[in-house]
Amino acid sequence: MSLNASHTDRNITQPKILIMTAVDAERDAVLRGLRGDNRFEVRAAGVGPAAAAVSTATILALAGEGAYRLVICAGIAGGFVGRAAIGSIVVADELIAADLGAETPEGFRRVDELGFGSAHIAADTALGERLTEALHLAGLAAVQAPVLTLSTVTGTAATAEELASRVPRAAAEAMEGFGIAAAAQSHGLPVLEIRAISNAIGPRDRDAWRIKEALQSLEAASAVLMEVIKS
Numbered sequence: 001m002s003l004n005a006s007h008t009d010r011n012i013t014q015p016k017i018l019i020m021t022a023v024d025a026e027r028d029a030v031l032r033g034l035r036g037d038n039r040f041e042v043r044a045a046g047v048g049p050a051a052a053a054v055s056t057a058t059i060l061a062l063a064g065e066g067a068y069r070l071v072i073c074a075g076i077a078g079g080f081v082g083r084a085a086i087g088s089i090v091v092a093d094e095l096i097a098a099d100l101g102a103e104t105p106e107g108f109r110r111v112d113e114l115g116f117g118s119a120h121i122a123a124d125t126a127l128g129e130r131l132t133e134a135l136h137l138a139g140l141a142a143v144q145a146p147v148l149t150l151s152t153v154t155g156t157a158a159t160a161e162e163l164a165s166r167v168p169r170a171a172a173e174a175m176e177g178f179g180i181a182a183a184a185q186s187h188g189l190p191v192l193e194i195r196a197i198s199n200a201i202g203p204r205d206r207d208a209w210r211i212k213e214a215l216q217s218l219e220a221a222s223a224v225l226m227e228v229i230k231s
């Protein structure tokens, strides 16, 4: 018996795009933006690089080779003042584990300099460029720049200045990107990080975090992502 084209199409399982957030509110914002597009799977990993790496690696391993073609870290983030304003989007061109290294009397030394691996993972910059352009066309403020991953949310002006001068192009900090990227890299998959800015990086002021506004931006960015990834 021969199958017609529509039967065949329906029976082929295409590799999906795995989107990892930290918390359920971020996952729900992304899902609203994607409007039921079944090319994407969206999961919440938990807060911090360790939870993010373990959750992502477990999902990828259980799904098996060929189940996914791209991994995206998405969520809210702090923005460096003058580089990424509240409500804007940062699309990572590089995911950097900013606290992976050693303090020395001469200052922080990256794990790369110490000879113990790398604190940098390159994003899928071609996709990031297309997404950033499409975000601009949709009227959203967006920049393509490095996103830092830290285990501790920055809470002082001094730490914010130190990070900004150590990574001059960094536009945002969050807590999961490098963990998710490390898991994706170990499975040979490309990675992207998309962050909606909820707060300025600097002296801790939780009341000033604009989480609702950032989640709305994240939803809008997810709708644009769905259009950018055509097939």
Ligand SMILES: O=C(O)c1cccc(C(=O)CC[C@H]2O[C@@H](n3cnc4c(=O)[nH]cnc43)[C@H](O)[C@@H]2O)c1
Residues within 6 Å of the ligand: 022, 023, 025, 026, 046, 047, 048, 075, 076, 077, 078, 079, 152, 153, 154, 173, 174, 175, 176, 198, 199, 200, 201, 211
């Ligand atoms: O309270 C809520 O309703 C709520 C909704 C969505 C997310 C949250 C979070 O607190 C998520 C924490 C998450 O946010 C990232 N984040 C945001 N700002 C920063 C920052 O300045 N520095 C580092 N990380 C930041 C981070 O990735 C956390 O996982 C609450």
